[in-house]
Amino acid sequence: MSQAQNRPKVGLFATCLVDLFRPSVGFSSAKLIEEAGCDVHVPIAQTCCGQPAYNSGDTKDTRDLARQVIEQFEGFDYVVAPSGSCSAMLKKHYPDLFKGDPLWEERCRRFADKVFELVSFLADVRGMSQVKARLDKSVTYHDSCSGLRELGIAKQPRQLLATVEGLELKEMAGSDVCCGFGGTFCVKYPDISGKIVSKKTATIAESGADILLAGDMGCLMNMAGKLKREGSTIEVRHVAEVLAGMTDGRPIAGSGK
Amino acid sequence: MQFTAPQFKDNAARALADPQLQKALTNVEKGFIGKRAAAVAALPEFDALRDKGREIKNHTLAHLDLYLQAYERKVTESGGHVHWAESAEDARRLVLDICQRVGAKTVTKGKSMITEEINLNDFLFEHAIEPVETDLGEYIIQLRGEHPSHIIAPAVHLNKEQVEEDFRRVHTHLDPERDLTAPETLLSEARQVLRKRYFQADVGITGANFLIAETGTSVIVTNEGNGDLTQSLPKVHIVVASIEKLVPTLEDCSQILRLLARSATGQDISVYTTFSTGPRRTEDPDGPEEYHVILLDNGRTAMLGSEFQDMLRCIRCGACMNHCPVYHAVGGHAYGSVYPGPMGAVLTPSLFGVDISGHLPNASTFCGRCESVCPMHIPLPKMMRHWREREFEKHLNPATARYGLGVFAFIAKRPRLYRMATAIGARLLNLIGGSKGRITTLPFASGWTSIRDLPAPEAQTFTQQWAARQKQGA
Numbered sequence: 001m002s003q004a005q006n007r008p009k010v011g012l013f014a015t016c017l018v019d020l021f022r023p024s025v026g027f028s029s030a031k032l033i034e035e036a037g038c039d040v041h042v043p044i045a046q047t048c049c050g051q052p053a054y055n056s057g058d059t060k061d062t063r064d065l066a067r068q069v070i071e072q073f074e075g076f077d078y079v080v081a082p083s084g085s086c087s088a089m090l091k092k093h094y095p096d097l098f099k100g101d102p103l104w105e106e107r108c109r110r111f112a113d114k115v116f117e118l119v120s121f122l123a124d125v126r127g128m129s130q131v132k133a134r135l136d137k138s139v140t141y142h143d144s145c146s147g148l149r150e151l152g153i154a155k156q157p158r159q160l161l162a163t164v165e166g167l168e169l170k171e172m173a174g175s176d177v178c179c180g181f182g183g184t185f186c187v188k189y190p191d192i193s194g195k196i197v198s199k200k201t202a203t204i205a206e207s208g209a210d211i212l213l214a215g216d217m218g219c220l221m222n223m224a225g226k227l228k229r230e231g232s233t234i235e236v237r238h239v240a241e242v243l244a245g246m247t248d249g250r251p252i253a254g255s256g257k
Numbered sequence: 258m259q260f261t262a263p264q265f266k267d268n269a270a271r272a273l274a275d276p277q278l279q280k281a282l283t284n285v286e287k288g289f290i291g292k293r294a295a296a297v298a299a300l301p302e303f304d305a306l307r308d309k310g311r312e313i314k315n316h317t318l319a320h321l322d323l324y325l326q327a328y329e330r331k332v333t334e335s336g337g338h339v340h341w342a343e344s345a346e347d348a349r350r351l352v353l354d355i356c357q358r359v360g361a362k363t364v365t366k367g368k369s370m371i372t373e374e375i376n377l378n379d380f381l382f383e384h385a386i387e388p389v390e391t392d393l394g395e396y397i398i399q400l401r402g403e404h405p406s407h408i409i410a411p412a413v414h415l416n417k418e419q420v421e422e423d424f425r426r427v428h429t430h431l432d433p434e435r436d437l438t439a440p441e442t443l444l445s446e447a448r449q450v451l452r453k454r455y456f457q458a459d460v461g462i463t464g465a466n467f468l469i470a471e472t473g474t475s476v477i478v479t480n481e482g483n484g485d486l487t488q489s490l491p492k493v494h495i496v497v498a499s500i501e502k503l504v505p506t507l508e509d510c511s512q513i514l515r516l517l518a519r520s521a522t523g524q525d526i527s528v529y530t531t532f533s534t535g536p537r538r539t540e541d542p543d544g545p546e547e548y549h550v551i552l553l554d555n556g557r558t559a560m561l562g563s564e565f566q567d568m569l570r571c572i573r574c575g576a577c578m579n580h581c582p583v584y585h586a587v588g589g590h591a592y593g594s595v596y597p598g599p600m601g602a603v604l605t606p607s608l609f610g611v612d613i614s615g616h617l618p619n620a621s622t623f624c625g626r627c628e629s630v631c632p633m634h635i636p637l638p639k640m641m642r643h644w645r646e647r648e649f650e651k652h653l654n655p656a657t658a659r660y661g662l663g664v665f666a667f668i669a670k671r672p673r674l675y676r677m678a679t680a681i682g683a684r685l686l687n688l689i690g691g692s693k694g695r696i697t698t699l700p701f702a703s704g705w706t707s708i709r710d711l712p713a714p715e716a717q718t719f720t721q722q723w724a725a726r727q728k729q730g731a
């Protein structure tokens with residue numbers, strides 16, 4: 001890794017799903033962050049942002065996990081995660097958790113200011129307008145809810161995807177409609193989640209694209225799992241893999257090359 | 258109505274398996290969303306209006322006691338009467354007392370969710386007074402013995418063929434040859450039947466979209482004009498409204514009116530917006546002889562000052578349910594409460610207790626689309642999470658879920674243990690996935706695998722692989 005004096009230090013918060021299920025997203029993210037002129041660090045003790053506990057009403061455990069993340073990452077210039085929902089958790093919800101806490105409120109606010117979702121970091125913070133990648137396929141992009149509504153991520157991934165050589169973007173209808181994942185929702189209410197995701201896979205198929213992309217592993221695993229169950233051959237990948245040109249490995253769903 | 262929120266899961270399963278309902282729900286998804294979007298796009302100041310709307314309601318709620326007193330004074334000055342009802346029971350009694358005093362046999366009703374909340378129709382029936390719903394949707398569901406499945410489109414769960422069937426069943430005078438396939442023919446049939454009922458009614462009951470403190474006025478918006486006939490023809494008009502309907506001035510009311518119809522149906526404004534102030538004056542050509550307002554609390558003052566206060570800004574436009582993926586999947590009846598969808602998921606536990614409404618704030622993906630369209634900027638997902646926190650504190654959520662979460666949090670707070678567990682997990686899942694990388698059933702994960710495959714991971718976690726590469730590089 002190149003170490004220059006003035007290159008910002010970025011702590012890569014891989015997210016627990018990338019760590020366990022999709023290491024290639026971690027490597028793709030690292031590659032992109034480097035291409036954006038930063039040094040990448042991966043604190044090896046990182047675990048989970050605490051969203052499952054937070055959305056289940058367990059604020060005490062959430063606060064413990066939040067402190068752990070802040071301690072591990074506050075020393076970096078930026079904290080970047082390849083997930084809209086985990087980034088929103090760190091950036092938007094952590095500060096709520098420590099409101100009125102004399103020790104942590106200010107510390108958390110300073111930390112939260114440094115947190116960015118991967119693609120918005122590349123485009124909005126680092127001004128990246130072009131990627132060095134090629135993919136001779138058509139893709140459709142699903143806007144994951146948290147990234148879209150909490151962080152305003154919609155045009156950045158599309159703008160960068162447009163610079164991937166050979167790639168064609170085929171928008172699906174209702175790309176901003178929830179896929180039915182919803183964290184613990186998808187296992188607490190499997191029938192309802194199943195109905196929502198099957199509407200989603202229908203619109204994905206109608207788009208006619210070869211590959212489905214999104215920026216969140218939770219949504220991707222939900223849609224990929226449903227597509228597989230339906231016997232679809234549509235490939236599923238995290239948007240970072242395509243932007244980084246790292247599409248040699250097996251996709252999350254679909255046959256791949 | 259029967260409160261079935263505790264059976265939400267069964268209700269939902271039934272709804273998902275009902276092809277008629279699923280067909281009707283497609284109309285919600287296809288119809289309302291596009292219309293709202295077009296109306297919003299055509300009004301550049303829409304977002305600024307939302308901020309203004311929030312400000313007006315926040316200000317009102319901060320001084321609710323003062324505005325309520327001012328409102329009461331104005332109503333009294335205009336010759337009307339204000340009655341205060343702390344509970345649903347109080348409100349029902351007050352309505353009954355008025356009806357009995359004037360010897361009412363029949364009352365007509367404009368569409369009103371608040372009378373659903375207090376279960377007024379059943380109560381009046383029990384006391385030998387017949388309530389007649391005059392809004393077409395309400396009329397239809399009354400024929401069917403049902404309750405609204407949507408706060409602005411009560412019969413949205415039905416298809417027109419079902420309505421035709423109901424009309425032929427109940428309107429026995431109908432010529433079997435008569436064509437009722439077009440929605441307009443159904444409307445005119447209902448109108449003919451209802452016209453007589455307006456003249457029979459001794460009392461007309463409406464809700465209110467707004468109460469205006471400055472003038473002592475109640476405001477209703479409708480598209481059929483039924484509300485106007487309900488409140489002006491009978492000799493007594495009763496308004497039943499909850500206390501958060503208050504706005505300070507006429508000007509405030511008109512600002513929020515600009516948000517209401519656009520958010521609800523995508524109209525610039527509803528067909529009828531009717532302002533009533535007091536009973537008929539001598540110079541008026543028509544109007545009721547008596548004008549009563551029953552102001553209902555039913556748990557609302559307890560929301561003031563709590564983390565649920567923002568919910569009291571709600572203007573009942575229905576946009577949140579129109580944009581909710583869960584509502585689209587299961588419809589309004591599955592929620593088992595008067596108020597369905599995201600607003601109901603917040604309000605129902607406030608009104609009826611979280612111990613029996615716990616499913617509702619949990620049955621959300623937190624996709625946030627409701628909040629993004631709510632004209633009053635109500636942070637609905639955040640408040641659903643507050644309810645989950647209350648449940649967690651009170652140990653109301655299922656023991657298995659608590660246990661699973663507890664184990665996860667325990668491990669996630671111990672990075673070394675977490676590393677070990679995920680390393681083993683990755684290897685194991687990779688093995689189960691085999692060469693296809695596909696897991697179709699997994700013990701303890703049936704919630705996931707009953708619907709979808711679980712894509713299997715690589716044999717090593719990202720952090721393992723990263724650390725190994727760092728070592729090689731060093």
Ligand code: SF4
Pocket residue numbers: 520570571572573574575576577578600627630631632633634635
């Ligand atoms: S919560 Fe908002 S969107 Fe839902 S009904 Fe109330 S005002 Fe409308």
